[in-house]
Amino acid sequence: MIDMTEAxxxxxxxxxxxxxxxxxxxxxxxxxxxxxxxAHVGGLALAFEAAARKDFGPLTDTPPTMEGGVDxxxxxxxxxxxAALAQAWRDPxxxxxxxxxxxxxxxxxxxxxxALTEVVVHGWDxxxxxxLRYDVPVDVLNVVLPHVAAFAEQGPVEGLFAAPVPVPxxxxxxxxxxxxxxxxxSWPAG
Numbered sequence: 135m136i137d138m139t140e141a142x143x144x145x146x147x148x149x150x151x152x153x154x155x156x157x158x159x160x161x162x163x164x165x166x167x168x169x170x171x172x173a174h175v176g177g178l179a180l181a182f183e184a185a186a187r188k189d190f191g192p193l194t195d196t197p198p199t200m201e202g203g204v205d206x207x208x209x210x211x212x213x214x215x216x217a218a219l220a221q222a223w224r225d226p227x228x229x230x231x232x233x234x235x236x237x238x239x240x241x242x243x244x245x246x247x248x249a250l251t252e253v254v255v256h257g258w259d260x261x262x263x264x265x266l267r268y269d270v271p272v273d274v275l276n277v278v279l280p281h282v283a284a285f286a287e288q289g290p291v292e293g294l295f296a297a298p299v300p301v302p303x304x305x306x307x308x309x310x311x312x313x314x315x316x317x318x319x320s321w322p323a324g
Contacts, residue, residue, distance in 0.1 A: 135229050138250050141274050142220040145175065145257035146213035152264045157204065161263040162321045163256075164296075168263045169203040175256050176208060178235075179215035182249035185235040185242075186222035194234045219249065247281045254278050255315050258308065262321055268308075275307040282314040 149172060157169035166174065177198060184193040205211060222228055223246050233242040240248070254270055255278075261268035286298045296316025301309050309319035 135226055136223070136246060136250060136277055138220040138223050138246075138253065140271050141250055141253045141257065142179075142216040144268070144270055145253050145260065146216045148257055148260045148264070148266055148268070149175070149212050150209060151266050152260065156264045159263050161259050162317050163259055166201075168260065170201060171256065171259055171263065172208065172212065173202055173204045174198060175253075175260070176205065176212040176215055178249070178252050178256075179212065179219045181235045182245065182252070183215070183219045183222045185233045185245050185249070186219070186225065186228035188227075188231070188233060188242075190234055195237050197236045216253065219253070223249065247278075250274070251278050251281055251315075255282075255311065255317070258312060258317075270308065272307055275311055278311050279307055279314075282311055286314040 152168065152172065157167065157172070159168040161168055161171045163171055163174075181193050181196075181198070184191070229243045229246055231242050232239055233245040234240070235245060235248070254274060257270060258268050260266070282295070285295055289297070295314070299313040299316060299318050301313030301319060303310075305313075305319070312319045
């Protein structure tokens with residue numbers, strides 16, 4: 135079991151700092167502006183909360199969308215969704231058995247790691263796109279690093295990770311995580 139509270143709180147705090155005029159900003163996520171990326175975070179929070187609870191249905195059976203903008207009231211709704219996501223994965227049962235998100239079945243513990251990785255990596259995406267500081271705890275990054283390394287060994291994963299970007303082995307843990315997910319840690323906004 136991994137506590138996602140800090141990662142979810144950090145990303146939720148970033149969302150509160152994004153201004154309306156930044157929603158059309160470019161992001162490291164190809165084909166998504168910042169508004170679409172934030173909407174994706176709001177959607178994945180719902181889907182992976184349902185996955186933790188094994189509440190299968192439309193939230194877990196529908197592939198994620200990478201298009202569209204934020205929902206009305208997103209500034210309150212999305213941080214609440216992230217808090218609910220973290221709370222759902224605090225239940226030991228969330229990590230046991232099989233689960234599903236995006237229409238894909240997987241071992242529940244893998245689903246928990248995917249959820250955490252999505253929150254951490256997309257938190258950085260939001261921060262760098264909006265010019266905000268991103269301080270994810272190193273202990274969280276140390277949990278995410280072997281997870282993304284295992285995925286990177288398999289090659290790009292459509293809709294999840296692009297081909298790894300070379301990053302020095304002695305780079306900060308965040309940079310190594312980002313590189314393994316196909317992101318350039320020095321990506322410039324705009």
